[in-house]
Amino acid sequence: MFKTVSGTFNVFFIRVTCVATETCILPCSYQGGSDALIHWFHVTPQYVRIHAYYHNQDQLYFQNQRYRGRTSLFKDQLSRGNASVQLTGVEVQDQGRYRCFVNAGGAIKVSLVNLKVEDTRNMTV
Numbered sequence: 039m040f041k042t043v044s045g046t047f048n049v050f051f052i053r054v055t056c057v058a059t060e061t062c063i064l065p066c067s068y069q070g071g072s073d074a075l076i077h078w079f080h081v082t083p084q085y086v087r088i089h090a091y092y093h094n095q096d097q098l099y100f101q102n103q104r105y106r107g108r109t110s111l112f113k114d115q116l117s118r119g120n121a122s123v124q125l126t127g128v129e130v131q132d133q134g135r136y137r138c139f140v141n142a143g144g145a146i147k148v149s150l151v152n153l154k155v156e157d158t159r160n161m162t163v
């Protein structure tokens with residue numbers, strides 16, 4: 039739990055491990071509902087915007103360019119409360135904390151994901 043000026047939220051830390059160059063899913067779920075506002079950030083500790091969705095569409099104007107063309111939501115799953123983001127071409131620089139913020143009709147949900155990227159390219163067999 040942590041407190042902000044606007045309330046107290048349950049925060050879940052979810053650990054995800056992905057392999058460099060592969061596609062990774064950063065999980066986030068909320069109580070389903072239409073017209074959700076979704077913001078995904080890479081916390082570096084700056085809040086780097088990696089994906090946003092509201093008014094029933096992706097809103098990528100402020101997306102950090104390192105994430106351009108690499109992020110997508112599962113649009114058919116949104117009404118079921120699945121706000122997971124898919125990240126392609128994962129690299130070691132992507133490692134770290136991610137924060138998913140969802141406002142579904144006033145119900146706020148915040149999730150934290152800890153992404154670990156394993157790079158096996160330089161390993162000898």
Ligand SMILES: *[C@@H]1O[C@H](CO)[C@@H](O)[C@H](O)[C@H]1NC(C)=O
Pocket residue numbers: 063065066067112115120122
């Ligand atoms: C969201 O949907 C994707 C694609 O179907 C699936 O892989 C993932 O497990 C789902 N996540 C949750 C939290 O339901």
